[in-house]
Amino acid sequence: MTSFVRTITVARGVFAPGHLGELTQYLPFELVDDVLARSRAVQGRLRLLPSRVGVYFVLALAVFPAVGYLGVWGKLVAGLGPLAPVRPCEKALRDLRRRIGVTPLKMLFEAVSGPAAQPRTPGVCYRKWRTVAFDGCSSLRAPDQPRVRAWLGKMLNAGYGPEGYPHLRLMALCETGTRGLLGAAFGPTSKGETHYARRLLPLLNATMLLLADRAFAGNDFLVEAADTGTQLLIRLNSRRRPTVFTALPDGSFLTRIQDRTFRIINVDITATCDDGTRIGDHYMLITTLLDHRTDPAEQLARLYHERWEIESAFLALRHTLLTGRVLRSTDRCGLEQELWAWLTVHQILRRAMCDAAETRPGIDPDRLSFTIALQTAADQIVNASNITGSDRGIAKAVLADPLPARRPRISARKVKCPMSRYGTTPHETRPLTSRSLTHLDITVLAAAEQPAVLPPSPANTDRRSRVFRLLAAADPGQDWTARQIADALEIGHLRSLSAQMGQWITQKFLVREGRGRYRLHPQWAKTPGDSLDSTTTIPA
DSSP states (O other), rough: OOOOOOOOOOOOOTTTTTOBBGGGGOOHHHHHHHHHHHTOOSSSSSSSSSSHHHHHHHHHHHOTSSSHHHHHHHHTTTTTTGGOOOOHHHHHHHHHHHHSSSSHHHHHHHHHHHEEEEEHSTTSTTTTEEEEEEEEEEEEEOOHHHHHHHOOOOOOEEEEEEEESSEEEEEEEEEEETTTTEEEEEEEEEEHHHHHHHHHGOOOTEEEEEEEOOGOOOOOHHHHHTTOOOOEEEEEEOOOOOOEEEOOTOOOOOEEEEEEEEEEEEEEEEEEEESSSSEEEEEEEEESOOTTTTTOHHHHHHHHHHGGGHHHHHHIIIIIISSTOOOOOOSSHHHHHHHHHHHHHHHHHHHHHHHHHHHHOOGGGGOOOOOHHHHHHHHHHHHOSSSSOOHHHHHHHHHOOOOOOOEEEEOOOOOOOTTTTTTOTTOOOSOOOOOOOEEEEEEETTOOOOOTTSSSOGGGGGGHHHHHHHHHHTEEEEEEEEBHHHHEEEESHHHHHHHHHHHHHTSSSSSETTEEEEEEEEGGSSSSOOOOOOOOOOOO
16 A cells, blocks of 8 residues: 655635635736725625635636536535635525625636737747637527526527527637637627627737638728727628729739728639538638738638637637536626636636647647646646646646647538527538548639629629729719719619719718719729739838
């Protein structure tokens, strides 16, 4: 038989249960005490359950979502031995959560959120910009209680009535290289993704490159995001027809949106699966990276795929950490507190994984397992180990069994729910199960080419570009009527053209010079060249 002695270091007295194992090194006692003091949530009298212990208890609830209050408390004190205090009742723990409130947990998340990796870490940066992504998740379920429904309401499922549970919409700004969170906002699903994304725009800066899908491609949002100084690479709806201001040699072109210059990239992507199946799709991207020489169109098209890393972050949040369960709190204050604690635990786990990756040169942080990191952290909470000191048990665990290098693959997007509010795509060409790719072809379409995937319809005509070429080639001081433009371009529907010209005035494409007389807006008045050569200056 072998005997050994294990030494643990914890806070003194009634503060002993206040810890998160090794994760306490990322949320030290001093930080928790500081946010409690600034939020005025420090206990008035020192008794069995001080506020600091309450903060760590709420964080532990996020680590053990399937365990009740007393079970989580038992895990916090399991490794303390004779240092464990008297066991409180469930009502005392509920009152402790109410006494702390929301603000300390929100401040903790704000303290730990942000870039987790150094710029030199593999997969973190494109050129000099850190790649980040916006996206929303509306699959978080809250208890079906009156106070929750009063805040969140219920989504209607087409054909089936309201959903069984109220849903939350979570909007996150994610660092794609590490899947760490730079910020988050949440609330009812009655408000759209861009509503919550606007709250996170102040977190963007000139060191970042933002990737986003078509939900964030509205003109107003594009300009607001560009005003932060960050670079953009966002997918557009393929039915949009931006006006060609200047054609570039690589097939992309420049356009103008509300006094700003953007670059449009049209690409056809063809993926070849391991069984020989070929699957094609069309992408239209808009970016503030205007120089085709330093940022070729094909290279940016391949970079856009990094946006999907935020989906992996949501997978870890929703299914690995929360295990797909309904949130436990039954009022708005409790839900907000629970969500901030949940996001905080996810972020410090990502920081621990990133620190581990940076100790081994050349390893990408996305090759480290979030599941292993979470299980190791949970074991250390139960054992009350590595609370202080420099021992990194999480790093040892994730580095001992890294994930294999990611292989290129493709599959259809589907909702695994028998009564989904999202209908099945009738013309889905992607395989229903994941298939490996053997080759990926990207063809950049020239400005004059039309994507083959679009059916011919009046919505796909490029009327605005035709009007632009007509007015730009004429005398800049010449006024035009709708009739003159219609006759010159052989447009038969004068009324629809007049309505469009009214919209173009609000979009700063045209200027009204008098009753029925129009002129090209000054920002478009410069006659564009057919293309740019190696000596052409890109307009800002």
